[in-house]
Amino acid sequence: MVAQYACATADLAPEEAMLVELDGVDGSMVPVAVIRTGDGEYHAISDICSHGQVSLSDGEVEGCLVECWLHGSQFDVRTGKPVQLPAIKPVPVYPVTIDGENVLVDVDAPVAL
Numbered sequence: 001m002v003a004q005y006a007c008a009t010a011d012l013a014p015e016e017a018m019l020v021e022l023d024g025v026d027g028s029m030v031p032v033a034v035i036r037t038g039d040g041e042y043h044a045i046s047d048i049c050s051h052g053q054v055s056l057s058d059g060e061v062e063g064c065l066v067e068c069w070l071h072g073s074q075f076d077v078r079t080g081k082p083v084q085l086p087a088i089k090p091v092p093v094y095p096v097t098i099d100g101e102n103v104l105v106d107v108d109a110p111v112a113l
Contacts, residue, residue, distance in 0.1 A: 002106065003095065003097050003104035003105060003106040004022045004023065004104060004105060004106070004107070005102055005103075005104060006020045006022065006032065006034050006044065006103045006104060006105040007020060007034055007102075007103050008101050008102060008103065009042070009098065009101050009102070009103055010101065011103075012034065012035075012036035012042070012103075013036065014036055014037070014038050014039075014040055015036070015037065015038050015061040015062060015063075016035070016036055016061060017033050017034065017035040017036075017056070017057040017058075017059070017061050017066060018033070018034050018057055019031060019032070019033060019034075019047050019055060019057040019058075020032050020034055020105070022105060022107045023107075024107055024108065025108045030046075030107040031046070031047035031048060031055070032044050032045070032046065032047055032094060032105055032107060033045050033046070033047040033055070033056045033057040033066065034057075034096075034103060034105065035057075035061055035066055035077045036061075037061070037063060037064050037077060038061075038062070038063045038064070039063075039064075042096050042098060042103050043064075043077040043078060043093070043096060044093070044094040044095075044096050044103075044105040044107075045066070045075065045077055045080050045091050045092065045093050045094065046080070046091040046092040046094075048091070049068040049070065049071075049073060049075075049087060049091070050073075050082070050087050050088075050089035050090065050091050051068065051071060051073050051082075051086050051087035051088070051089070052068055052070040052071050052073070052087075054068060054069065054070045055069075056068055056075065056091070061077075064076055064077055064078055065077065065083065065084075067084070068087065071086050071087075072084060072086075073085065073086055073087030074087075075087070075090070075091055077093075078093070079093060080092060080093040080111075092110040092111075093110060093111040094106055094107050094109070094110055094111070095109055095111060
């Protein structure tokens with residue numbers, strides 16, 4: 001597949017996240033947290049915390065980190081790697097393209113960790 005429309009760039013303020021569901025290659029819906037970091041960059045990671053199985057888009061964003069609201073695990077949105085326990089497994093990171101005012105995400109091409 002190719003990158004899909006996730007949201008408009010104006011939909012997110014710096015240090016904000018939102019949940020979008022995109023079409024996976026197998027026809028399933030893929031929950032994605034689209035995140036705008038403090039420096040204005042856009043990133044996309046799996047919305048499901050690898051520890052608590054809850055929505056990361058509901059957590060706080062600070063700089064390049066998103067914190068899971070349930071147990072406090074933090075993930076680097078650039079790599080998906082956990083930087084704060086209790087999570088020890090990374091979450092998938094998806095390529096993001098900015099096309100004008102549109103944020104596009106390719107859920108079928110996760111970035112290799």
